[in-house]
Amino acid sequence: MVFQKIRKNIEFLNVYRHGKSYANKYLVMYVLSNKLDENRFGITVSKKVGNSVVRHRITRLIRECIRLQESNILTEYDIVIVARKAAKDKKYQDIESAFLNLCKRQNILKR
Template structure:
């Protein structure tokens, strides 16, 4: 189940107190939230492109989360920021970058590696 982070103070809390890793296409911040579910926030800046491009990147990230959510450990607030290089990429590139960041943060479940 996709639970989103929507309030500005929630994003700021993850930015200020969380840990971040980045790769070519995405930046991922994580912070334990003390619940049994993950909450996700997606940010795509105007630097990435016009609204059509930004929404496409957002949809690709959201689909990556939807199809791979069961592979992640529970109890985290996760904020994903799209980099400018994510513009025009295929789903497989974005999903691979998303899973790579999960491995870097060590929040992929052991049975899913």
């Protein structure tokens, strides 16, 4: 199943303003309860991280982490993931461990 995406700027801003955030070296994760029966994900990679090729690669890595771990994440959340500059040249395993670390810190992983 393809995960639901947060697309509108107002939805991103709502998660940024009212959500709880945790960060590590590669990623920042904002989580906000959405009262729906599903999770919605948003991914942000700034131009500061690199050119479009680099940004799209990081986006694909994060999307793959979400796809593989979605069944392990509790539902009813809006989750926005922001890539940091340090994620630029990292392998999938580094991004995945950063993603899982933030999920554990946010307490959104199923037991």
